[in-house]
Amino acid sequence: MKTTQMSALKDFSRFEEELIDVREILKQRKERFRISDSIFEELIADKATLNKKKEDGCENDTNKHGKRNERNIVPKIQKIDFKRSGLNIFDDAAANKLFNEECVYESYILEKPNDHAIFSLSKEELYQNIMKGLLKYKMKMQDLLNHISKFLFLLMSVHSSFFLVEACFETLKYALQNTSKTGDIKPWMPSVEDIKTVFVNYGASKEILELNDIPIPSDSQEQKFELPPNKLSKKNIHWVLKYIHFVLSHNRKNYSVEELDQLLIMILIVSLDKYFLCTETHNYALIAKCCRKILDTYPELESTEDEKVSKLGKIVYKKLRNINAIELHFIINCCITSPTLGHRLGKAISYSMINDRVHFLKHVKHFYEVTTDVEWT
Numbered sequence: 001m002k003t004t005q006m007s008a009l010k011d012f013s014r015f016e017e018e019l020i021d022v023r024e025i026l027k028q029r030k031e032r033f034r035i036s037d038s039i040f041e042e043l044i045a046d047k048a049t050l051n052k053k054k055e056d057g058c059e060n061d062t063n064k065h066g067k068r069n070e071r072n073i074v075p076k077i078q079k080i081d082f083k084r085s086g087l088n089i090f091d092d093a094a095a096n097k098l099f100n101e102e103c104v105y106e107s108y109i110l111e112k113p114n115d116h117a118i119f120s121l122s123k124e125e126l127y128q129n130i131m132k133g134l135l136k137y138k139m140k141m142q143d144l145l146n147h148i149s150k151f152l153f154l155l156m157s158v159h160s161s162f163f164l165v166e167a168c169f170e171t172l173k174y175a176l177q178n179t180s181k182t183g184d185i186k187p188w189m190p191s192v193e194d195i196k197t198v199f200v201n202y203g204a205s206k207e208i209l210e211l212n213d214i215p216i217p218s219d220s221q222e223q224k225f226e227l228p229p230n231k232l233s234k235k236n237i238h239w240v241l242k243y244i245h246f247v248l249s250h251n252r253k254n255y256s257v258e259e260l261d262q263l264l265i266m267i268l269i270v271s272l273d274k275y276f277l278c279t280e281t282h283n284y285a286l287i288a289k290c291c292r293k294i295l296d297t298y299p300e301l302e303s304t305e306d307e308k309v310s311k312l313g314k315i316v317y318k319k320l321r322n323i324n325a326i327e328l329h330f331i332i333n334c335c336i337t338s339p340t341l342g343h344r345l346g347k348a349i350s351y352s353m354i355n356d357r358v359h360f361l362k363h364v365k366h367f368y369e370v371t372t373d374v375e376w377t
Contacts, residue, residue: 087273089203090202090203091203095201095202096158096201100158101158104155104158107151108151113144114143114144131163133170133171135152145188149175150188152172153190153194153198153240153243154197156172156236157239157240168239172243173246175188176188176189176250189251190247192262192263192266196210196266198240208319211258211261215319215322216269216320216323237270237275238283241283244263244290248293248294248297249293255297257298260294260297260298261315263294264291265316267290268319268335270287271330272323287335291336295336295345296338296340313345313347313349313352314352318352328353332346332349
């Protein structure tokens with residue numbers, strides 16, 4: 001009996017010595033690697049828990065069969081989150097600053113091209129005619145077609161009624177299809193400036209959307225994703241993009257190469273806004289379709305010329321150079337997917353990014369060697 005007690009005391013004293021050694025080792029590692037106190041305490045607790053259960057007298061130490069339960073120590077693995085956080089392209093505080101529903105209607109009346117009977121209708125009567133599909137049959141003159149079509153396009157971008165917005169889209173679609181067939185009247189299509197005006201009215205910066213060397217500011221990105229306020233006008237961007245896609249599908253020769261460059265930049269920048277992260281996935285598909293249709297609209301000579309593709313790739317990268325790698329990956333792999341120009345443009349953007357990083361490292365190397373008088377190896 002005494003021999004058993006003595007051996008038990010020796011085992012316990014050996015355990016205390018081992019525990020002290022473990023504490024010393026962990027303390028040294030903490031000082032060396034600057035491990036935080038919480039991690040240090042967890043490591044000690046994991047080592048001591050298995051031997052303390054019996055002394056504490058916990059009921060959970062044994063299962064129903066009388067066997068001792070042992071704690072499985074699972075190492076913590078750091079997970080990298082590859083989800084997109086989105087950017088603040090649209091500033092909610094700046095939304096509807098250029099125009100709203102009332103401004104669009106006032107402009108429609110004040111800038112009327114003639115004294116046609118349609119301009120004598122009240123606002124309620126006009127909206128009823130649009131929703132009933134009657135307005136599409138009254139746009140048989142060039143000046144009326146241009147004026148009413150632009151009015152419908154801007155109204156579609158801001159009005160809160162789903163039925164009226166859908167009716168505006170259907171009227172514009174009908175007018176474009178039928179005027180193209182006759183050939184007597186030139187079909188109306190939104191200019192790049194019209195589309196830019198709509199995006200700026202949603203709160204985007206005009207300087208960021210334009211074809212220049214001003215990149216998206218780095219403060220547009222946030223580490224934590226938050227749902228933006230539920231702006232009704234933003235929901236209408238689906239119909240705006242849908243009509244842009246329809247226009248590009250219907251008439252490929254309406255925009256010049258420079259206008260296509262500008263339109264591509266705008267759609268790519270707009271696609272990064274975090275609004276699209278909290279809506280249905282069909283918006284992603286619609287954006288990708290718009291970008292693909294823009295790339296397919298380029299003349300064959302422009303899409304096969306290496307100098308043009310390289311130049312466009314540099315322009316796109318200059319605008320997007322401040323965004324993180326996940327957003328850039330989304331642009332190249334989800335938006336620029338055209339089999340003709342898209343793949344070559346994606347390579348040009350990637351090549352521009354690599355050149356920019358190499359150029360940056362050269363500057364770092366030069367600065368290091370100048371300030372330290374030590375050769376960079």
